[in-house]
Structures are given as C-alpha cells and as structure tokens.
Amino acid sequence: MDGLIVRGARLWQGPVADIAIAGGRIAAIGRELPAHAGSDTLEARGCLVMPGLVDGHAHLDKTLWGTPWHSHRAGPTLLERIDNERRVLGELGLSPQRQSARLLRHLVARGTTHVRTHVDVGPDMQLAHLHGVQAMCEAHREFIDVQIVAFPQTGVMRQPGTLDLLDQAALDGAQVIGGLDPIGVDNDPHGQLNAIFAIAERRGCGIDIHLHDRGETGAATIEMIAERTRALGLAGRVALSHAFCLGMLEPARLDAIVALLRDNDIAVMTHAPSGGTPFPPIRLLAERGVRLFTGSDGVRDCWSPLNTGDMLERAYLLAYLSGFRDDAGLELALTMATHGGAQVMGAEGYGLDVGCAADLVVVQAENAAEAVAMHPLRRWVIKRGRVVARDGSAKLPALD
Amino acid sequence: MDGLIVRGARLWQGPVADIAIAGGRIAAIGRELPAHAGSDTLEARGCLVMPGLVDGHAHLDKTLWGTPWHSHRAGPTLLERIDNERRVLGELGLSPQRQSARLLRHLVARGTTHVRTHVDVGPDMQLAHLHGVQAMCEAHREFIDVQIVAFPQTGVMRQPGTLDLLDQAALDGAQVIGGLDPIGVDNDPHGQLNAIFAIAERRGCGIDIHLHDRGETGAATIEMIAERTRALGLAGRVALSHAFCLGMLEPARLDAIVALLRDNDIAVMTHAPSGGTPFPPIRLLAERGVRLFTGSDGVRDCWSPLNTGDMLERAYLLAYLSGFRDDAGLELALTMATHGGAQVMGAEGYGLDVGCAADLVVVQAENAAEAVAMHPLRRWVIKRGRVVARDGSAKLPALD
DSSP states (O other): OOOEEEEEEEETTSOEEEEEEETTEEEEEESSOOOOTTOEEEEOTTOEEEEOEEEEEEOGGGOOTTSSOOOOOOOSSHHHHHHHHHHHHHHHTOOHHHHHHHHHHHHHHTTEEEEEEEEEOBTTTBTHHHHHHHHHHHHTTTTOEEEEEEEOTTOSTTSTTHHHHHHHHHHTTOOEEEEEOTTTTTSOHHHHHHHHHHHHHHHTOEEEEEEOOOHHHHHHHHHHHHHHHHHTTOTTSEEEEEOGGGGTSOHHHHHHHHHHHHHTTOEEEOOOOSTTOOOOOHHHHHHTTOOEEOOOBSSSSSSOSOOOSOHHHHHHHHHHHHTOOSHHHHHHHHHIIIIIHHHHHTOTTOSSSTTSBOOEEEESOSSHHHHHHHOOOOSEEEETTEEEEETTEEOOOOOO | OOOEEEEEEEETTSOEEEEEEETTEEEEEESSOOOOTTOEEEEOTTOEEEEOEEEEEEOGGGOOTTSSOOOOOOOSSHHHHHHHHHHHHHHHTOOHHHHHHHHHHHHHHTTEEEEEEEEEOBTTTBTHHHHHHHHHHHHTTTTOEEEEEEEOTTOSTTSTTHHHHHHHHHHTTOSEEEEEOTTTTTSOHHHHHHHHHHHHHHHTOEEEEEEOOOHHHHHHHHHHHHHHHHHTTOTTSEEEEEOGGGGTSOHHHHHHHHHHHHHTTOEEEOOOOSTTOOOOOHHHHHHTTOOEEOOOBSSSSSSOSOOOSOHHHHHHHHHHHHTOOSHHHHHHHHHIIIIIHHHHHTOTTOSSSTTSBOOEEEESOSSHHHHHHHOOOOSEEEETTEEEEETTEEOOOOOO
8 A cells, every 4th residue: 555644734725634645646635534554644734735846947958967066157148158058068078868867856856746848959969868868757757757848959940950850859759849039049930930830730749939039029929939829720739938028018019919829828938037037927927818837947057057946936036026925926926836837738637636646745834825935945745645855855766 | 161163164265174163253264173172063064154144134123924924915105015014013913022033033044143124113113113122132142143223114204203213212222223215205305314314423323224216316315325424424334225226227327326335335235126126236336346235124024925034045036136147246146145244234253264253154055156046054053153053943942
C-alpha cells in the first residue's frame, strides 16, 4: 500500500481537511479520513496545500546550475546575448544532459511538479540538447513532468537547416515547436511563421513563440500569429512567451490585440522581466479572458543570474512588478504559476479534486495571498503521492 | 569566556579565513586561528560571511506581523492610504509595542542587525508609538540596534500640534526627525522644512524625509532641502526616503539635482518600489558619489502585504528592478543593504575588520553576487558575538 494522508491541510480556495492519496491520486478529501494500513501521514497543521507549481518557461539545457559562479558579461541586446551564450557554452563544454538534471532537482526542491522547457535546436548543436534533455527527463519522470519545446535560439530562416531540425525534433518527441522574433531575429515573419505552423500542423505539435520584439513590431507579429492560428484551427495550441509589446501599446491598439489573443485562445507567458522591461498587463488580460502562465526563464545561465527557479517567488515577482496588493491580484499571480501553466501544458489530472494526480505543495501560509507574499520554503512537495522534497531539499537518488 | 570562532568563512571581498570573536568584537581574522578555552565554533565550510544586514527604512510600529492575514483594500493615492491606515489600525487596536517586538524578531531571523525605523508621531497617537517602540527596542538591544525617526505620517503643517510633538520626541530620544512631502501633503514646503530643520538643529538630530512627490515637484523639494542642509551645516545628516522623482527627471535636470545631493552629502533610500513606480537610478547615483541605502519599508502592514522584511531579498529586488546582472551591480545592491545603511545610521564599529562589532551574517554563497542572486536563508546570524538566529529562526526568549 503506497498511501499517504495529509492531515489538517488548508486547501487553496477550500476548507481545512484531510487529503487521502492512493495509487498516486487524490482518493478522498474530507474531515477525519480513516488511515489505511501502511499509509504514511503528514501533519499539515493548517498549512496551505496547493497543486504543484508549474514552470511554464524554462531553459533546462543551458543552465549553469551547480557550476562555479559565472559573472555576467553579455552585452545588452538580444543578438549580443545569443552570441555571448554560444561562446560561453562552447568554452565551458557543459553537458546539457547533466545540467538539465541538476536544475530539475532544484526545481523539484522548490515545488515545481511540471515544467515546459525550451531546448535549443540549431545547426551548431543539432539535436544533441534535445536528446540529452529527453534522457534526463525520462530518468526523472517519477519526480517531475517535462514538456519539451524545440527552440530555434539562433533563428529559423537566418540559419539554414534549422527547419529540418525542428521537424526532426517533433518526430523525436518534442511536443511543441518554438519560434523566435520572426521580425527582429529573422526579418522574415511570413517565412518563419508559415514554416513553424506547417511543422506544428503536420506533426500535431503545439507552438510557443519567444516574442521580444517591442511595440508595433510585436503587435504586428501577434496579428500574423493569430491569422495562422485561426486558419489552421490551432486555437488553444499556441502560446506567446514574453510578449513585451503588450506592455507598450496604446489602449485602442491593445484592445484589438487582446481580442485577437482571446478569440484565438493564444496563451501568454510572462516571467515579469527585470530592469523595467515592459511586460503584459496581466490583470487586464485575465479580465478579458486571455489564458496566462508564467515560468522561471533561464535559471543561472548566460542570460542572467537573477532567476532562482522558484515559482512561488516568481508569483511574488509578478505581483510585485504588477503592483498587486489585493488578494485577487496575488491569487492571479499564483494561478499563473499553477493552473495557468498546467492548462497550457495540457497536464493530465492537474488540480486539487478527488481523482486528480497527487502533485501537491504544502507551505506555511494562511491562504494563497500569503503564500505569494511570503513565498516560504516548501515544507513538503508531493509528486504522484510520494514526498519528493521536504523543507527545501529534494529527496532524490544522487546523480551519477 | 564568551568567545566564538567562525572557521572557514569566505569573507565578502576577501579570502577564506577564520574569524575569532571575543567581547562581542572581531578579535582576529586569519588562517587556523587557535581556539580559546570555552569558545564555541561554527564551521562555515566556505559559506560567505558579511556584516549584519541593515534595514534603513522600517515602520516597526504599524506592522500587522503575527496577526491574521489582512486583505489589502486601500485606495491607490497617498492620502487614501494614510486615511485607510488610521481607520484599520483604529479598528484592530494593536499595540505598537507588541507589534514592533514581533517584527524585530522576524528581522533578526533574516539577518538584520541594525534598523532605522520611522515611528508615527501626530495628534492622534501623540508619542504613544514612540514610547512603545522605544521600550521594545530597549528590551531587544542585545539582538538588534534600532535608530528611531520621529515621523509625521499625517503631515506637519496640516496637523497643528505635530511640531511640538516632534520636538518632544527628540527630547525623549528620537535620534532623527522625519518629514513627509512638504508640497504634496502639507502644501507648505517652506513651513515644513524650516520647522523640521530647526528642530533637528536645536536637538542635534538627523533628518530623514519621505519624499513621494514626483517629477519637478520632488526635484524642487530636493533643492529646498539641499539649501537648508548647506545653510545649517547638516551635510551628512540628511536623508531622502523614496525620492521617486529621481527616476523621472530629464538628464540635465537629474545631473543638477544629483550634484546637489552629492555636494551636501544627502543620502538617498530606495526600497525598489512595486508596481512600476519610478525610483532612483542607483548605479548612476553611486557613480556620482551619492550615499545610498535601502530598507524594507512597511512589512505586512496597511500599505502593502508585499514586503517581507528580508534585506537580502530586498537587495535582490533592487538588482532585479534596476536590471543589474553583473557582479558590480549585485554588489552595489548588497552594499546598500549593509555598509550604506550603516553609514547613514552612524553604526559604531560596523564592518568586517578586526575591532569591528561582531555583527555577522553567514549564508551559503560563493560570493556577494551569488548571495544577492539566491538570497538564501541565513545559516547563522551573529549579534555582538552571539548566535541570535540559525537557519532562518531567531533564538530569542519568548515574548510575554
């Protein structure tokens, strides 16, 4: 019997109750549930229980996690940062496989039970990152669910051969096809978008496009993405990552773009970027019915040392940068770091209801708003009914 | 013998060494120092040691820390928030004495060894908050050093009687006289500034003025403050808190205002405000020689639920909002949360040198940049040579 009972847990948006887990799923929720023979018990003593945190935008393959401190020296532009990364990763010669394993363990310790990771695919590394990350995700499948986006970090049309690699990545198991600034990086929006939508349609993949292009350049790109989403019947399968432009548009233009996002069910990911970079007005988008999620982005990598991989702290940053002080705002931030990402990933059985997968996080907090405001260490992280982390430390077998 | 040795500590801006502590001070720093009979030993194992964190802007008397979650419902303007606070605090009937004790203990747990707190003084509470906070600070003097600013939260000239109370507060032991938006709140900048500078000069106090007024209103106020600082010879004794206007000025105007700050040694406190509120360009100010510090501002109070009272996390927010990714930027943020505040407070014997007060924080980090980027729990907090917190929990006698 592999059962577990979490006693006296304060359910997010619910009462204090016991949660009985069996076969990796929530078997019952109620008061004073009977313990089955062999069940372990966790005394939550009024701690908040929420479903597992969802990191909807990671870059597992490129993290420097677990290596000596890397002093950031990249220039400020996107292309400078791309070139700097190629150079540094080439010098360090790290294994994407080992690095992704190192970061996955840290994410587990911080309560992440599901992650969508963008994995670099391009002429330089071919499919090596993809295969390395896939191997590690398979090795950690009991601890965390991973969805892979085949990500053309160096561009699509400007890097001949990339399209064939993206197509092969889909055949090799990448569930989502990525894109990158069809105008700013490729200067060929129709070329890039037609090509990646074609692969997605042919291979039954979702789409998740990094869109850093600002202002009207970004807005025009969203129009082109929405047009293809509608034409190919891909509503609910397409996401925009970052979409800084949504934080920069005049109200009437924003209204029109937001309507396109909602009507075509295009999801928006923001990690609340640093340094005053504009970012989507998330409360407005939520009120208009746009699907929202968040992610850690690159943790300790060549892009920035500032992301910690802690999705509860990420919810806090979303609230802090958005100026949310009310409970509804704090809950919106937490929803983006939980249900929002789970919906975009299509996570099976996600939630806090009977029958859901027993992927749970327990923290010392009176309610969801306090969990975000204080983002305390995770007391317990439960994946498929097993405790995989306790007080901030993952309980996993050692890495080879 | 009350000695302590911290072995194998990585000194901020120094090598790995042992730190010997005796009589509450750093007695020696070196390799393989001998232990004296009766000394305790902490094995730092390469953890980073920095001087105690300094919270240069707190509001101990008004925190809701330790009480049930308070859902934020205040309106967005300064005056709405002031009125809301009066109403909520009146309804809750909390003791400033008990609340300040609750928060002080949390600050100790997070590694703060020095705090400057603004304490409300005005016609409604008279000097009750001041005396309550003073009693608790005296009761906690072994654990944390507190400097008190007598703070006219409801205004000075618009609240008859406030000036007499500020003067009496100085006589009763407040070390600093506060002010509040001489234009925006009082609409009488000469009146407020002349009056509070007169009290400061008469009583030998410093000055710390909350300046939320934006743009040119704020800039003009700084000119008036600089003029009085120079006239009264108060260089080095005056601070501006928040100074949002510094994040909003055209370059030439900013240059002129920054020169006034530097020439009159007026310090600037920013806590990196939430919600896209403009804030001072700290790297530019540091390069121009302006003294900078930071603080937690109100922790879990009627103004916001977002501030956690963790000054290492605060340094992270400074870096995050400023867009610092390089080591120098991260170190600047940490300096504001340590030496910067200590200088403004005139903290005796602050630092990591032999002879300094043994007020130390130990964290798992390779260097200062990593300490800010990860802001890990404090492994040990040492105040005057005694361990007062360990792994995030304060080791203090229970509150009555």
